[in-house]
Structures are given as C-alpha cells and as structure tokens.
Amino acid sequence: MRRKSSVLGAVTVVVLAGGTLVGCGDGGSSDGGGSASRTSAGASAATTSPGSTAATSPASTSASPFSGASATLPPKKGTGSDADEHRAEAKAATMLPAPEAIGKALAHTPGKVLSAEIDDNAQDRLIWEFEILAKDGTLQAVNVNPAGGAILSSHQERGESDDLARGKRLLTGGATDAAAAAKAAAAKGTVVSVKLKPENGGHWSVETGPGDRDWSVPLDSVKVSPERHD
Structure with missing residues (x-):
C-alpha cells in the first residue's frame, strides 16, 4: 500500500504541473469537500493561451489616447421631431x-x-x-x-x-x-x-x-x- 500511495502522489504532481489542482479522496475520486473546484495560477494562465480569444478584451483595441474619453456621452439626438x-x-x-x-x-x-x-x-x-x-x-x-x-x-x-x-x-x-x-x-x-x-x-x-x-x-x-x- 505504501508503493500505491507513492504512485498516486506522482500522478497528483503531474496533474499539478498541468495547471489544475485536483483533490483526491479514497480511491482517487472527489470527496465532495470543494477541493476539486480550486485552481492554481497555472490554470488561469491556461485559459488565456495564445490561441484563446478570451486573452484580449475587445475594449483594449478601441481605447482612446485621451484621458476621460470613455466617460459617458450625452444621450442620442434622437429621431423625433x-x-x-x-x-x-x-x-x-x-x-x-x-x-x-x-x-x-x-x-x-x-x-x-x-x-x-x-x-x-x-x-x-x-x-x-x-x-x-x-x-x-x-x-x-x-x-x-x-x-x-x-x-x-x-x-x-x-x-x-x-x-x-x-x-x-x-x-x-x-x-x-x-x-x-x-x-x-x-x-x-x-x-x-x-x-x-x-x-x-x-x-x-x-x-x-x-x-x-x-x-x-x-x-x-x-x-x-x-x-x-x-
């Protein structure tokens, strides 16, 4: 059993290297205690990989060089009379x-x-x-x-x-x-x-x-x- 525990520990280290912290209970399954929902900083980085569209916010491409330019503008003139x-x-x-x-x-x-x-x-x-x-x-x-x-x-x-x-x-x-x-x-x-x-x-x-x-x-x-x- 000591050898089996060592193997499981190695698996956990490999998973951590991939960027996700997985909680293991008896037999390697989730114990429902919430540890499976925790993510490391590496997981956050993984979600914004070079191929991910979420890595760049659309607002960053339209930012004005002038201070305060993004402040609320008055309402539209309207299409009434x-x-x-x-x-x-x-x-x-x-x-x-x-x-x-x-x-x-x-x-x-x-x-x-x-x-x-x-x-x-x-x-x-x-x-x-x-x-x-x-x-x-x-x-x-x-x-x-x-x-x-x-x-x-x-x-x-x-x-x-x-x-x-x-x-x-x-x-x-x-x-x-x-x-x-x-x-x-x-x-x-x-x-x-x-x-x-x-x-x-x-x-x-x-x-x-x-x-x-x-x-x-x-x-x-x-x-x-x-x-x-x-």
Whole structure:
C-alpha cells in the first residue's frame, strides 16, 4: 500500500504541473469537500493561451489616447421631431456651456476657434465639435465631451482651405472671438453653435436653443442682434 500511495502522489504532481489542482479522496475520486473546484495560477494562465480569444478584451483595441474619453456621452439626438432634437442639443450644451467648452478645446489646441457646434458623432451621441485655426497655421478638428469636458479626439482637417483662409483673413487684431460671441449670445438662450461667417465684413452666427433661434455678433463688438437670412 505504501508503493500505491507513492504512485498516486506522482500522478497528483503531474496533474499539478498541468495547471489544475485536483483533490483526491479514497480511491482517487472527489470527496465532495470543494477541493476539486480550486485552481492554481497555472490554470488561469491556461485559459488565456495564445490561441484563446478570451486573452484580449475587445475594449483594449478601441481605447482612446485621451484621458476621460470613455466617460459617458450625452444621450442620442434622437429621431423625433425637430423640436425634440433642438431640446436634446440644448440639454447637452447646458452640461458644458459654449464658452467653457471653447476653453477646453483651446487648452488642448491653442489658436482661434472658427466654429463650435453641438452635433452627433458617428455613434449618434451629442458632442462639442470644433474647428480651430491652430498657431502653426493648420486647421484642426477637436471633439469635446459635454459630460465632463474631456477631449475625445483631434486631427488635422484637410480640404477645408476656404475655412482656413476665412479665419486668417477675418480674425485679426482685436476681432471678437468665438468665446466672447458665445458669452454675449448666452443671454438669448443656450448656445449650441458659434460659426464664423464672411458676410457683412465678417460676423459670428450663433444658434441658441431650445427654441432654435439664430443671432449675429459682429467682429468689432459684442452686440447681439437677430440674424438675417437672405
């Protein structure tokens, strides 16, 4: 019997080397005491072998390089009426008002904002989208999460030479900037977009919600007036 016990011990060692701890009672069967459910660190490693799809989490391939980018985004704009969409945009904009959102974007990409707009992204989630005339003379797109102000993404815009030329031509000297225009128009409602327009020597076209109204702010003051649509 001593020799038989030695053989069983050897079997146990072999099994342990394979990565699984098996409890043996009399005759080598499980004694029901729970020892069979224990696994060693080797067992855990075995479940994530090179051929196992569980070894890589899908989330690891889509992680954003920007801090806080995975934070919850505002709800989808929805597919209801125009009024419903305008209310959803205004609600998202109240989470991070336009002047503050502009500050977040410029802290990441210094320069001059040419446009700021609450719009839906590829996943139909509402975000702040910016076009910035960067200090190096390029046109940069920056996306900001209204829920917390994290930078979601940024990249250089291509094929937008008209916007770039307009910004360089109009935003010179002491011209009213996007943040000042947004602050002035905030008295009319929640600012959901600010865009540089070339008409009348240049002005800011500002949209407020939830009533979907358009305002004009000149480049030489912060006077707000209803925008005329010719």
